Amino acid sequence: MDALPSxxxxxxxxxxxxxxxxxxxxxxxxxxxxxxxxxxxxxxADLDVVNxxxxxxxxxxxxxxxxxxxxxxxxxxxxxxxxxxxAELNTLLQDESLRSIxxxxxxxxxxxxxxxxHQIAGQDHQMLFVLNARRPQVATAEAAEWNxxxxxxxxxxxxxxxVNNTHLCGETTTADILLGASLAEEVSRRTGIPVVCHTAAxxxxxxxxxxxxxxxxxxxxxxxxxxx
Amino acid sequence: MxxxxxxxxxxxxxxxxxxxxxxxxxxxxxxxxxxxxxxTPQNEIxxxxxxxxxxxxxxxxxxxxxxxxxxxxxxxxxxxxxxxxSSSSPGVSLKQEGISAMxxxxxxxxxxxxMRGGPGLGTIQPSQCDYFQATRGGGNGDYRxxxxxxxDIQEAVDMTQEAFDxxxxxxxPVVILGDGMIGQMxxxxxxxxxxxxxxxxxxxxxxxxxxxxHSNFVTSLRIDAQDCEDFNRALEAKYKTIAEKETRxxxxxxxxxxxxxVAYGTPSRIALSAVExxxxxxxxxxxxxxxxxxxxxxARLAQxxxxxxxxxxxxxxxxxxQMLEDVQLAVQGAKPVRFYGRVGGMVPSVEEIAEExxxxxQEVR
Numbered sequence: 125m126d127a128l129p130s131x132x133x134x135x136x137x138x139x140x141x142x143x144x145x146x147x148x149x150x151x152x153x154x155x156x157x158x159x160x161x162x163x164x165x166x167x168x169a170d171l172d173v174v175n176x177x178x179x180x181x182x183x184x185x186x187x188x189x190x191x192x193x194x195x196x197x198x199x200x201x202x203x204x205x206x207x208x209x210x211a212e213l214n215t216l217l218q219d220e221s222l223r224s225i226x227x228x229x230x231x232x233x234x235x236x237x238x239x240x241x242h243q244i245a246g247q248d249h250q251m252l253f254v255l256n257a258r259r260p261q262v263a264t265a266e267a268a269e270w271n272x273x274x275x276x277x278x279x280x281x282x283x284x285x286x287v288n289n290t291h292l293c294g295e296t297t298t299a300d301i302l303l304g305a306s307l308a309e310e311v312s313r314r315t316g317i318p319v320v321c322h323t324a325a326x327x328x329x330x331x332x333x334x335x336x337x338x339x340x341x342x343x344x345x346x347x348x349x350x351x352x
Numbered sequence: 353m354x355x356x357x358x359x360x361x362x363x364x365x366x367x368x369x370x371x372x373x374x375x376x377x378x379x380x381x382x383x384x385x386x387x388x389x390x391x392t393p394q395n396e397i398x399x400x401x402x403x404x405x406x407x408x409x410x411x412x413x414x415x416x417x418x419x420x421x422x423x424x425x426x427x428x429x430x431x432x433x434x435x436x437x438s439s440s441s442p443g444v445s446l447k448q449e450g451i452s453a454m455x456x457x458x459x460x461x462x463x464x465x466x467m468r469g470g471p472g473l474g475t476i477q478p479s480q481c482d483y484f485q486a487t488r489g490g491g492n493g494d495y496r497x498x499x500x501x502x503x504d505i506q507e508a509v510d511m512t513q514e515a516f517d518x519x520x521x522x523x524x525p526v527v528i529l530g531d532g533m534i535g536q537m538x539x540x541x542x543x544x545x546x547x548x549x550x551x552x553x554x555x556x557x558x559x560x561x562x563x564x565x566h567s568n569f570v571t572s573l574r575i576d577a578q579d580c581e582d583f584n585r586a587l588e589a590k591y592k593t594i595a596e597k598e599t600r601x602x603x604x605x606x607x608x609x610x611x612x613x614v615a616y617g618t619p620s621r622i623a624l625s626a627v628e629x630x631x632x633x634x635x636x637x638x639x640x641x642x643x644x645x646x647x648x649x650x651a652r653l654a655q656x657x658x659x660x661x662x663x664x665x666x667x668x669x670x671x672x673x674q675m676l677e678d679v680q681l682a683v684q685g686a687k688p689v690r691f692y693g694r695v696g697g698m699v700p701s702v703e704e705i706a707e708e709x710x711x712x713x714q715e716v717r
Contacts (some may be wrong), residue, residue, distance in 0.1 A: 145369045145538045176392050176476050177536035258367040258540070292367055292540040348537060349699045350621040 128162050129338050131285065135250040137217070137224050139237060141275050142254035143210075144230025144261045147289040149180050151254055151323060152227035154342040159204060159223055160190045165215045167193035167224040171209065171236050174229035178346050186345075193222065197236075209236065217243045234278045241280040250284040251276075255311065257284040257290040257304035265310040272315060285320035286312060287336075294351065298331050305318070305335050365542055369395030370505045371535040374464060374528065375404065377512035378436055380543070384410040385435035387424035389417055389443060393532035394548070397438040422450030422463070423589040429459040430570040432557035438464035440532070441482050442473055445490060451525050454492025455587070456572030460519030462512070463497075464528045466535035467670075477697025478532030480617060482540045483674035486529050487539075487646040494584055496591045498526045499599060499646040501616040503685035505539035507643070508593045513546045520551050522594055529645060530548040531670055533618040533699070552633050565568035595647035605631070606656050609638030611709050613667040613681050614653070616642045619700060623668045626705035637709060645675065648684035657683040664688045666709050671695060688716050 132138075132155060139150040152168060159166040170180045170186065179196070187194040195212045216224040217240060228237050237244070255262060255271050262268040272283050288305020290296075301324050308319045321340040324332055329341035342350075368376070375397045378386075386401040398414065405412045411428075415421040421437045428435035439447065444465040454461055467482050469475035482490075486499045498518055502508035508530060515526040558568045574580040604614055604624060611630075615623040620641040630637035640656060642649050657665060665687055667676045673691045680689050692708040694700045 145367065175536070177478075177532065178538075256367060258365065260366045260368070263366075277495055293538065295365070295540050348533075348621075349618070350625040350702060352623065352702075 128164075129321065129340065130156060131338070133164070133223075134339075135136060135248050135297070136220065136222075137226065137247050137249035139226040139228055139244065139251050140254055141228045141234050141237070141251060141279065141283070142230065142309065143259055143271050144174065144233070144247040144257075146230070146254045146256040146259055146262065146290060147323075148230070148254045149178065149227050150339060150342065150344065150346050151287060151289055152225050153180050153183060153345045154323070154340070155192065155225050156187070156192050157343075160188045160192050164223050165221055167195070169213055169216050169224065169226045170194070170239050171213070171226055172229035172233060173197050173209075173236055174231070174233040180227055180346075184346055213240070217247065227348055231275070232278065234275045237281070238279050245281060251281055252285045253283045253317070254287045255304065255308055256290045257288075257307040258292050261308070265307060268311045269306065269314050272311070272317065283317055285318055287320060288322040291323075291325070296325060296328065297304060298328055301328065301332060309336070361633060363414045364527050365540050367538055368488065368505055368509075368541050369396055369430035369536070369538050370508055370530070371466065372400045373505050374438075374512045375400035377509040378402050378462065379404050379408055379410070381434070381513040381516040383434045383436050383516060384408070385425070385428040385433050386437065387411070387413045387415050387421040387428075387435070388437045389415055389421055391440045391443045393468055393478070393505070394438050394440045394464065395537050396535065397464060417449065418446035419620060423455075424458065425461045425463075426450055426454055426459055429454065429461045429560045430457065430557060432554045434460075434520075436462040436464065437550055440466045440468045441470050441479070444482060444485070446513040448490035448539060449492075451497060452489065452495055453572045454525045455495035455497065455571045456493065456514060458523040459525070459570065460516075461525045462515045462519055462528065463525055464530065466530050466532050469695065475697035478536075478618070478670060478699060479695065479697055480531050480619065480670040480674070481672075481695065482529070483645065483669070483671060486527050487648070487678070492637050494628070495587065495644055496594075496705060497524060497531050498522070498594060499590050499641060500526065501529045501645045502534055503617055503620045503641065505534070505537070506541045508534055509541055509543070510546055510695070517546070517549045517551065518598065520554070521549055522590060523556075524590070524594075528544070530618070531617045531619075543679070558619070559590050598644060599649050600643040601649040601652060602643060604639040605636075606638040606640050607659065610636040610661065611636045611664045611713055612640055612656060613668060613705070613709065614640045614642075614675070616645055616663060616675060619670055622700055622702055623705055626709065629702060629703040629706045630709055635710065635713065645678070648678045648682070650678070653679065653682040654684065654686070662687055664690060664712050666705075666712055667691045668700060668705055669693045670699065690710075
């Protein structure tokens with residue numbers, strides 16, 4: 125088992141935000157699996173009220189096997205596009221024995237979180253901005269910075285760290301991750317927000333050069349039906 | 353939906369969500385008007401258009417209903433503007449009257465259907481249960497629409513751009529038939545130019561006389577029976593030309609196989625993985641994938657079915673068996689045609705398809 129990196133364990137609550145389709149759910153699922161595998165009492169909240177498909181709830185059985193507490197929006201009706209939040213979310217926000225990851229919908233999905241901003245602000249927390257340099261809407265430092273500020277404004281909470289999650293699904297190369305690393309570092313210089321990690325599919329993680337922030341090797345769980 | 357300074361940035365290979373990519377492709381193809389009403393799983397199309405069209409001098413209207421949207425497309429198209437609408441299954445049902453009217457008015461336009469499970473309101477999960485509606489015409493009259501069926505985001509982008517040319521060339525509505533998965537998934541794409549077509553001048557539009565002695569009149573009403581028959585014959589000739597020139601399909605190991613899988617859209621990718629799994633087991637399997645479902649690639653499929661070594665054909669759909677009928681019509685009983693389908697928003701798995709193929713091969717031997 126890998127030792128847990130400090131960015132993963134430093135705060136009790138972590139909320140993942142970012143432009144839609146940057147890979148927040150994949151990062152969130154990998155974070156809870158890494159924490160649970162290390163014996164940490166972990167919870168995941170799928171609070172995406174924007175996206176109807178490719179949701180972490182599709183992995184619910186696996187979470188249960190690993191003892192991960194899982195709450196999702198519209199829990200009773202997993203296939204309904206009803207933007208309802210579960211009352212159980214309060215447990216994750218308040219139970220200080222739980223290390224919780226909140227997976228928030230892209231863009232305006234951050235609005236969901238703003239309702240809870242006072243509760244979150246009162247807790248040991250971090251807001252992580254998930255960045256993918258291959259998403260054209262955040263592919264420049266200016267655009268990414270604009271996005272960070274906008275999401276911060278919507279949530280009413282500042283962003284504390286940047287996760288470079290640059291990928292092109294199955295076509296990702298180390299060059300893509302390095303492109304994302306340089307974008308993330310430039311965004312960091314402009315905003316003063318640190319880069320907390322660079323994600324890389326496990327097969328690519330070993331081929332990456334040393335970067336200022338740690339590499340977080342991930343497994344791909346959110347697969348399409350034809351992917352092996 | 354918003355973007356920095358309202359600028360859409362282009363990088364070499366980009367990661368796009370299907371619905372957004374289709375919307376951007378339409379803008380790049382010169383679409384200037386979008387009319388639609390929200391429904392999952394296609395909401396990112398109107399959302400993106402509401403942000404993007406004003407940047408290019410276009411018009412976005414969230415109409416009061418799907419019926420209103422398709423009639424706004426009729427109006428915009430009649431004035432010569434490239435226009436589109438999008439919806440999902442129950443919403444597309446509401447557009448059928450307008451599509452029939454557009455065929456009768458010989459109006460170009462693009463209609464996207466991101467199919468979800470039905471009937472009725474059904475579910476928001478992906479489906480292919482509107483094949484009959486798209487290929488047979490859900491509205492009244494002897495009409496056809498070109499129906500393009502992408503299997504990935506790159507193809508959806510390319511087909512959307514081409515759809516506007518096809519619509520203008522043949523003065524007909526073109527349907528992009530995607531299952532919800534196409535709209536919702538993320539995939540890498542590249543923007544490239546689509547082959548340019550020689551398009552006729554739009555001298556038929558109701559957009560002012562422009563020095564002509566007469567006013568153009570766009571209508572779907574032909575009271576005189578002989579007139580109406582003549583018009584139907586002209587449509588028949590047009591549809592024959594489209595069938596001759598625009599039929600498209602893709603194949604993988606379709607020649608020399610023992611079992612041929614036939615699928616379109618995202619199930620074709622699951623079927624392709626099943627073909628690869630079967631080949632690992634030493635089973636000769638192939639895939640035939642219609643890219644246009646109207647016109648349906650019947651002639652090529654008949655040719656493949658006639659191969660002496662071929663033992664059976666397996667049609668895979670996210671429906672109870674709709675394209676199946678086109679396959680049966682093409683094959684004309686030359687080989688056993690079997691079916692595997694999942695419905696109601698359920699997606700078939702690679703294992704289910706591979707197992708079904710093996711079972712069929714044992715049965716027909």
